[in-house]
Amino acid sequence: MKVLVPVKRVVDYNVKVRVKSDQTGVDIANVKMSMNPFDEIAVEEAIRLKEKGLATEVIAISCGPVACQETLRTAMAIGADRSILVQTDVELQPLAVAKILKSIAEKETPDLIILGKQAIDDDANQTGQMLAALLGWPQATFASKVEVADGFATVTREVDGGLEIIKIKLPAIITTDLRLNEPRYVTLPNIMKAKKKQLDNVTPESLGVDPAPRLSILKVTEPPARSAGIIVPDVAALVDKLKNEAKVV
Amino acid sequence: MSVLVIAEHDNAHVKSATLNVIAAALKINPEVHVLVAGAGAGLADVAAQIAACEGVKKVLLADAPSLADGLAENLAQQVLNMASGHSHILFPSTASGKNVAPRVAAMLDVAQISDIIAIEDADTFQRPIYAGNAIATVKSSDAVKVITVRTTAFDALANQGGSGVVESVSAVAAGILSNFVSRELATSDRPELAGARMVVSGGRGMGSAENFKVLNPLADKLGAALGASRAAVDAGYAPNDWQVGQTGKIVAPQLYVAVGISGAIQHLAGMKDSKVIVAINKDAEAPIFGVADYGLVADLFEAVPEITKQL
Numbered sequence: 001m002k003v004l005v006p007v008k009r010v011v012d013y014n015v016k017v018r019v020k021s022d023q024t025g026v027d028i029a030n031v032k033m034s035m036n037p038f039d040e041i042a043v044e045e046a047i048r049l050k051e052k053g054l055a056t057e058v059i060a061i062s063c064g065p066v067a068c069q070e071t072l073r074t075a076m077a078i079g080a081d082r083s084i085l086v087q088t089d090v091e092l093q094p095l096a097v098a099k100i101l102k103s104i105a106e107k108e109t110p111d112l113i114i115l116g117k118q119a120i121d122d123d124a125n126q127t128g129q130m131l132a133a134l135l136g137w138p139q140a141t142f143a144s145k146v147e148v149a150d151g152f153a154t155v156t157r158e159v160d161g162g163l164e165i166i167k168i169k170l171p172a173i174i175t176t177d178l179r180l181n182e183p184r185y186v187t188l189p190n191i192m193k194a195k196k197k198q199l200d201n202v203t204p205e206s207l208g209v210d211p212a213p214r215l216s217i218l219k220v221t222e223p224p225a226r227s228a229g230i231i232v233p234d235v236a237a238l239v240d241k242l243k244n245e246a247k248v249v
Numbered sequence: 250m251s252v253l254v255i256a257e258h259d260n261a262h263v264k265s266a267t268l269n270v271i272a273a274a275l276k277i278n279p280e281v282h283v284l285v286a287g288a289g290a291g292l293a294d295v296a297a298q299i300a301a302c303e304g305v306k307k308v309l310l311a312d313a314p315s316l317a318d319g320l321a322e323n324l325a326q327q328v329l330n331m332a333s334g335h336s337h338i339l340f341p342s343t344a345s346g347k348n349v350a351p352r353v354a355a356m357l358d359v360a361q362i363s364d365i366i367a368i369e370d371a372d373t374f375q376r377p378i379y380a381g382n383a384i385a386t387v388k389s390s391d392a393v394k395v396i397t398v399r400t401t402a403f404d405a406l407a408n409q410g411g412s413g414v415v416e417s418v419s420a421v422a423a424g425i426l427s428n429f430v431s432r433e434l435a436t437s438d439r440p441e442l443a444g445a446r447m448v449v450s451g452g453r454g455m456g457s458a459e460n461f462k463v464l465n466p467l468a469d470k471l472g473a474a475l476g477a478s479r480a481a482v483d484a485g486y487a488p489n490d491w492q493v494g495q496t497g498k499i500v501a502p503q504l505y506v507a508v509g510i511s512g513a514i515q516h517l518a519g520m521k522d523s524k525v526i527v528a529i530n531k532d533a534e535a536p537i538f539g540v541a542d543y544g545l546v547a548d549l550f551e552a553v554p555e556i557t558k559q560l
Contacts, residue, residue, distance in 0.1 A: 011379070013515075016382060016514055017379045017382050017383065019382075019383050026378075026379060026382075026383050038496075093360060094351065094360075094361070095354070095355060095358075095359075095360050095361075098355060117496075118496065120379075120380065120495065120496075120515075121378065121379060122378050123363065123364065123377065123378055123379070123380065123495065124361075124363045125347050125351070125363060126350075126351035126354070126361050126363060127351075128351075129321065129347075129348065129349075129350075129351035129352045129355070130351045130352065130354065130355035130361070131355075132321075132352060133325065133351070133352040133353075133355035133356050134355050137426070138321075138322055138424075138426035138427040139321055139322070139348075139352070139427075140427075141321070141347070141348050142344060142348070144489070154430065157344075158344070158489050158490065159344040159345070159432075159490075160343055160344045160345070160441075160443065160490065160498075161434045161435060161441070161490055162432065162433050162434035162435045162488075162490055163432070163433045163434075164318075164429075164431070164432045164433075165429075165430040165431045165432070166320065166427055166428060166429055166430055167427070167428045167430050168426060168427045168428075169425070169426045169427070172426075177489070178479070178482070178483070178489065178492075178496060179482075179489055213360075214359065214360035214389065214390070214391060215360045215362065215387045215388065215389050216387065216388045216390070217385050217386070217387055218373065218386040218387065218388055219385075219386045220378070220383050220384065220385050220386075221383070221384050221386070222383065222384070223377065223381055223382065223383070223384050223521075226521060226526075226540045228539065229526070229538075229540075229541050229542035229543055229544060230542075230543060230544070231533075231538065231543075231544045231545070231546060232543050232544065232545055234545075234547075235545065235547070235552055235555040235556050235559060236559060238527065238543055238545050238556065239556060239559045239560060241543050242504070242525070242527070242543070242560075246504075246524075246525045246542065246543075248447075248503050248504040248524070248525050249471065249504065249560055
């Protein structure tokens with residue numbers, strides 16, 4: 001069973017981004033970049049399937065500028081066997097990424113594609129579902145447990161108010177939620193090994209995909225700030241404020 | 250052209266998120282149609298409840314076993330069958346809406362616009378990015394706009410005063426690729442987190458799942474829903490569906506009480522639109538105090554029972 005894992009290079013989880021003064025976007029120059037945390041969970045899950053003897057090959061894919069190679073090397077240090085960079089400097093939106101991934105999926109014919117449920121930069125939460133639709137495959141989003149057997153995946157999903165279990169026929173799309181697993185730390189020997197693994201370069205055009213964005217971003221602005229509040233000295237003062245000033249209790 | 254809203258329900262009751270989405274739809278176009286897709290004896294009642302909502306012109310009722318459990322493959326196909334004649338298709342930004350909307354958009358070969366918080370005109374919308382640290386204004390040139398709506402950004406409409414008609418539509422056949430197995434929903438007398446008027450949330454400072462229970466009497470007294478930070482969920486102190494933040498639920502209650510929560514940006518993303526925020530933390534430097542209306546620097550295990558007593 002071959003598994004594809006798309007990974008996105010995003011501004012690191014711990015960075016608080018600043019909006020550019022000309023309102024064209026956020027300033028990501030000289031900011032620490034990392035693999036999207038949900039994608040890291042996706043890579044980990046694929047590697048665990050391989051370690052259980054269920055997956056035979058894990059292929060990481062990243063779409064974007066040449067720097068995404070770093071993200072692919074990280075995926076290979078976690079354990080991916082090889083990787084593909086779909087290189088472009090065009091601003092990619094989820095539909096374009098889904099079309100690129102569809103084209104790769106048709107060439108690689110995987111049984112499973114595992115993606116993060118959302119990227120922490122654009123917070124779109126779309127690519128996996130779109131890819132499933134384009135391929136005509138079933139999907140199990142927001143997965144917290146995955147079991148693969150006999151050509152099916154049984155997936156526990158995080159839904160509002162609890163959990164849901166569905167059984168989907170492979171080939172299929174799974175998107176990861178927080179509790180699916182805890183990604184391993186990459187070790188130095190594995191980072192060294194990853195440098196020797198195969199990394200292929202393609203472009204959206206060579207895959208026959210027009211990556212042009214469909215949504216135009218008119219401006220990016222700061223959210224309205226909350227005005228600073230006060231520190232109350234004790235519980236009695238807090239209860240008094242809630243009753244008499246805020247009038248919420 | 251009209252706006253199509255995809256209702257969220259449990260085959261017996263309308264979920265309140267639906268009313269927020271109808272409110273958003275009415276800002277685009279007064280001609281609002283609502284798709285109720287599901288199965289079972291209670292479904293007609295769901296359709297009737299929605300038809301009675303202010304502003305709803307028509308309810309499309311699709312009743313079949315294929316739609317009973319909200320499987321994405323079947324529901325997306327049903328929505329696609331209904332898409333013609335609609336300029337906008339709106340879903341709530343809930344687990345179910347987020348599961349299905351992108352699938353519909355891809356099948357229509359259009360972009361999907363996630364989590365809108367404001368409507369500037371029929372093509373232009375505002376949405377948060379980077380955990381709400383920036384707001385993007387985006388314009389769509391697609392023929393059909395497929396959108397998920399952040400429900401806390403639009404006040405729910407009255408669920409009365411409407412006189413929509415209910416029209417039965419043919420339902421899709423069940424797909425063979427996916428099957429529903431089971432569902433385990435937490436049963437609780439507390440209000441639903443996403444729509445609650447009061448929320449009491451605990452963070453890593455709670456220390457353990459056992460200690461988390463110190464919040465129960467306070468939540469009981471306030472009639473509040475319980476929430477948690479991602480750190481508390483990661484540590485196993487609270488279930489994942491309590492998670493408030495960028496990757497969990499977005500809440501905007503009248504009162505949000507953050508207990509033992511430091512205030513990571515990912516958590517603030519989920520609660521900073523609350524009307525009144527109270528923070529209780531023993532670390533006076535915790536970032537949560539930067540957004541709190543009232544901060545109390547104290548040991549939570551002493552402060553929380555004391556507040557419960559004094560309220």
